Amino acid sequence: MTALTVAACGGDSGGDGVPAAAGPNEHVDLTLATFTEFGYEALIPEYERLHPNITITHRKTGQGGPYAQDMMTKLAAGSGLADVQAVEEGHLSDILDKSSKFNDLTKIGPADAGADRWLPWKYDAGKDKNGKLIGYGTDIGPDAMCYRKDLFAAAGLPTDPDAVKSLFAGWDSYFDAGAQYVTKTGGKAWFDSAAQNFNAIVNQLPVGYLDTGDKLTVETNQGIKDAWTKVTGAVAKGESAKLTAFSNEWNSGFKQNAFATKVCPAWMLGVIKEQAGPENAGKWAVTAAFPGGGGNWGGSYLTVPTQSKHPREAAELAAWLTAPEQQIKAFEAKGNFPSQVKALQSPTLLNSTDAYFGGAKVGELFAEQAKKVTKAQYKGPNDGQIQENVAAPALQAVEQGTSAADGWSQFVAGAKKLTR
Amino acid sequence: MTVAGKIAPEHPAEVRRPAPRPGFRDRLARWDVKVSPYLYVAPFFIVFGIVGLFPLLYTAYVSLFHWKAGDDDPDFIGLDNFKELFADAQFWHALENTVSIFLLSSVPQLIIAVGLAALLTTGIRGATGWRVGVLLPYAASLVALGIIFANLFGPKYGLVNGLLQTVGLSPVDWQANRLASHVAIAIMVNWRWTGYNALIVLAAMQAIPRELHEAALIDGAGPARRFRHITLPLLKPTLIFVTITSTIGGLQIFTEPKLFDAMPGSNNGGSTHQFQTVTLYLYQTAFENFDLGYASAIAWLLFLIIVLIALVNYLLTGRLARTPGRKK
Numbered sequence: 001m002t003a004l005t006v007a008a009c010g011g012d013s014g015g016d017g018v019p020a021a022a023g024p025n026e027h028v029d030l031t032l033a034t035f036t037e038f039g040y041e042a043l044i045p046e047y048e049r050l051h052p053n054i055t056i057t058h059r060k061t062g063q064g065g066p067y068a069q070d071m072m073t074k075l076a077a078g079s080g081l082a083d084v085q086a087v088e089e090g091h092l093s094d095i096l097d098k099s100s101k102f103n104d105l106t107k108i109g110p111a112d113a114g115a116d117r118w119l120p121w122k123y124d125a126g127k128d129k130n131g132k133l134i135g136y137g138t139d140i141g142p143d144a145m146c147y148r149k150d151l152f153a154a155a156g157l158p159t160d161p162d163a164v165k166s167l168f169a170g171w172d173s174y175f176d177a178g179a180q181y182v183t184k185t186g187g188k189a190w191f192d193s194a195a196q197n198f199n200a201i202v203n204q205l206p207v208g209y210l211d212t213g214d215k216l217t218v219e220t221n222q223g224i225k226d227a228w229t230k231v232t233g234a235v236a237k238g239e240s241a242k243l244t245a246f247s248n249e250w251n252s253g254f255k256q257n258a259f260a261t262k263v264c265p266a267w268m269l270g271v272i273k274e275q276a277g278p279e280n281a282g283k284w285a286v287t288a289a290f291p292g293g294g295g296n297w298g299g300s301y302l303t304v305p306t307q308s309k310h311p312r313e314a315a316e317l318a319a320w321l322t323a324p325e326q327q328i329k330a331f332e333a334k335g336n337f338p339s340q341v342k343a344l345q346s347p348t349l350l351n352s353t354d355a356y357f358g359g360a361k362v363g364e365l366f367a368e369q370a371k372k373v374t375k376a377q378y379k380g381p382n383d384g385q386i387q388e389n390v391a392a393p394a395l396q397a398v399e400q401g402t403s404a405a406d407g408w409s410q411f412v413a414g415a416k417k418l419t420r
Numbered sequence: 421m422t423v424a425g426k427i428a429p430e431h432p433a434e435v436r437r438p439a440p441r442p443g444f445r446d447r448l449a450r451w452d453v454k455v456s457p458y459l460y461v462a463p464f465f466i467v468f469g470i471v472g473l474f475p476l477l478y479t480a481y482v483s484l485f486h487w488k489a490g491d492d493d494p495d496f497i498g499l500d501n502f503k504e505l506f507a508d509a510q511f512w513h514a515l516e517n518t519v520s521i522f523l524l525s526s527v528p529q530l531i532i533a534v535g536l537a538a539l540l541t542t543g544i545r546g547a548t549g550w551r552v553g554v555l556l557p558y559a560a561s562l563v564a565l566g567i568i569f570a571n572l573f574g575p576k577y578g579l580v581n582g583l584l585q586t587v588g589l590s591p592v593d594w595q596a597n598r599l600a601s602h603v604a605i606a607i608m609v610n611w612r613w614t615g616y617n618a619l620i621v622l623a624a625m626q627a628i629p630r631e632l633h634e635a636a637l638i639d640g641a642g643p644a645r646r647f648r649h650i651t652l653p654l655l656k657p658t659l660i661f662v663t664i665t666s667t668i669g670g671l672q673i674f675t676e677p678k679l680f681d682a683m684p685g686s687n688n689g690g691s692t693h694q695f696q697t698v699t700l701y702l703y704q705t706a707f708e709n710f711d712l713g714y715a716s717a718i719a720w721l722l723f724l725i726i727v728l729i730a731l732v733n734y735l736l737t738g739r740l741a742r743t744p745g746r747k748k
Contacts, residue, residue, distance in 0.1 A: 063685065065684075065685040066685070069707050069708070072489055072490065072707075072710055073489065073707070075489070075490050076489035076490040076491075076710070076712075094710070098490045100492075101490065242576075243576070244682040244683045245683075246683070246684050247682040247683060247684060248567075248570065248571050248574060248682075249574045249575065249576050249577055249578075249682060252574070252576070252577040253576075253577075256577065258576075382709065385708060385709055388683075388686075389686070389687075389688055389704070389708065389709075392683065393683075393688050393690070393691040393692070393693075394691070396682075396691035397691035397692045399691075400593060400596035400691055401596070402691075402692070410692065417510075418709060
């Protein structure tokens with residue numbers, strides 16, 4: 001069936017159950033749901049100018065957590081989702097599990113939004129088990145390491161971004177350097193919290209909490225057990241500041257110089273600036289090294305739920321918003337690090353520097369880190385909940401005095417309960 | 421009764437000669453008397469049916485399934501969710517936390533409320549100002565309070581630990597220690613609700629006839645004796661009311677423990693669920709893990725527990741409210 005006949009009959013196209021595109025003069029209202037900052041404020045009017053028959057309503061939510069709950073509820077209810085619905089990487093596994101409720105973007109999306117637009121691991125993570133693409137990648141959070149130059153100097157450690165790279169070569173060297181730091185400073189903490197490091201290590205494993213058959217692996221996956229041993233070992237040596245990430249105490253910790261290093265996805269630079277404040281400008285530095293190679297933490301996807309009445313127009317909008325040119329504009333607006341191959345070569349990105357971090361060429365640095373990520377780890381249903389509600393509290397319990405063995409049993413029992 | 425009232429017949433229908441057949445107006449009047457009351461109370465029952473009864477019954481239905489949000493065809497598993505729930509240590513742990521927080525908040529809260537009310541009835545200057553002041557915490561935003569208190573009880577940089585350290589005491593890890601976390605949450609609850617309860621008790625106190633106190637005064641009873649033997653016994657019904665409302669509120673406590681968690685937005689209630697309450701566990705199961713069937717089972721068990729406690733309350737009330745003089 002040709003596109004012309006599809007438009008002419010205005011019904012179902014090709015029997016795939018997807019409503020046909022609207023005619024060029026037909027007015028279409030689209031909704032776009034995002035959370036926190038996507039940097040789309042200027043892009044939406046631009047898109048409407050380019051497509052006079054389309055009106056976009058942008059629903060913005062402040063926090064990712066409530067946004068995801070709202071999304072899952074609407075998904076379950078079968079109505080209320082936006083035509084283009086943003087999904088955070090941490091909640092993607094829950095969505096991929098329900099991929100039948102989303103459109104396959106390879107089928108309804110424009111031809112220019114092909115696999116070659118994105119970094120391969122970012123593109124692959126948006127596909128379900130059967131290879132159906134349900135999300136176009138927006139931003140990513142390539143991991144690097146942030147550290148405090150002044151605290152390093154006081155502990156007799158090197159401070160130059162190139163000189164510290166060897167400390168961050170692997171997790172063993174990282175935790176060894178931490179043990180040294182603790183001894184030399186008389187007990188000051190090396191990192192902010194155990195869970196932040198544990199998450200990063202588990203993310204680098206070939207298989208995560210669940211295998212591709214959605215079976216829980218925590219008891220049999222040696223990589224997870226090793227990560228647990230390493231991180232809790234570092235806690236025992238006093239390397240953790242024991243601050244729950246994003247808590248008020250953690251925020252205060254930045255101002256109180258509570259820790260010397262921090263796992264640093266691209267977006268964390270903004271968090272550090274905000275929490276450490278102008279009085280600590282120039283003390284923080286970032287280097288293009290991350291223990292165990294590369295890693296990614298965070299980033300989002302744009303999906304088109306089957307609830308949408310105008311899926312083709314929605315897919316077109318999502319494709320346009322995730323095109324390299326637009327993602328560079330979003331990067332300029334809010335600093336969201338792009339995931340598109342061409343955007344990562346853009347001079348705007350490569351030449352961007354950050355005065356707060358000693359004028360580091362952060363665009364180039366994170367682009368380099370993004371390329372170190374080799375493949376997307378398969379995330380099964382409840383993956384995010386295992387990380388947030390089981391692993392993180394169990395590690396916090398260890399930080400609060402529970403033995404590493406008891407913490408491990410708490411973690412295993414909790415993960416089993418969640419995936420029963 | 422007025423003069424007009426005497427002249428006008430009390431029951432006009434009886435005085436008038438009975439009509440051979442009741443007219444339309446009469447029938448309408450009779451219908452009015454019979455049906456109208458039901459119509460007047462109907463809105464409540466209709467609204468209750470929609471937002472109360474239906475969800476209650478539907479929840480019971482959902483609790484019989486293994487139902488994850490978004491599932492196309494959930495599996496019917498009968499009472500398995502309840503079986504699992506009875507063996508779920510986390511649920512009983514959460515129930516213990518709830519009862520513990522409830523006792524730590526309600527008991528001191530009611531005692532302080534009665535004391536505060538007693539102070540407010542004495543002829544203090546600017547009584548209205550004090551009374552408004554007592555109610556102010558209740559008017560403040562609960563969420564804002566939760567955030568402020570969670571900050572005050574921060575283990576490292578919190579104000580409370582700062583104060584403890586300045587007076588030479590060792591700091592308390594308010595979030596890690598189970599009892600300490602319950603105390604901190606109870607303080608939050610008390611701060612907000614004590615004034616509210618004090619005002620209710622105060623209203624009841626002011627309704628106590630002055631003559632009783634005057635008579636006791638003549639008999640030579642001091643303030644303490646009059647409080648024990650006049651004020652307290654006459655306050656009994658009010659105290660029972662306040663107890664029941666705080667019991668219901670206490671068993672449903674949610675916002676304070678949720679905001680007390682260091683991890684923003686977390687429903688864990690601490691690293692080992694040390695202050696996770698039943699409603700928090702219910703919320704986590706339903707809206708974070710999307711296990712709707714199991715969450716419905718929790719909701720029903722909580723409902724039954726509340727009914728049970730309300731029943732106990734009712735029986736105790738019946739016993740307590742009977743004053744000794746009227747005993748048969």
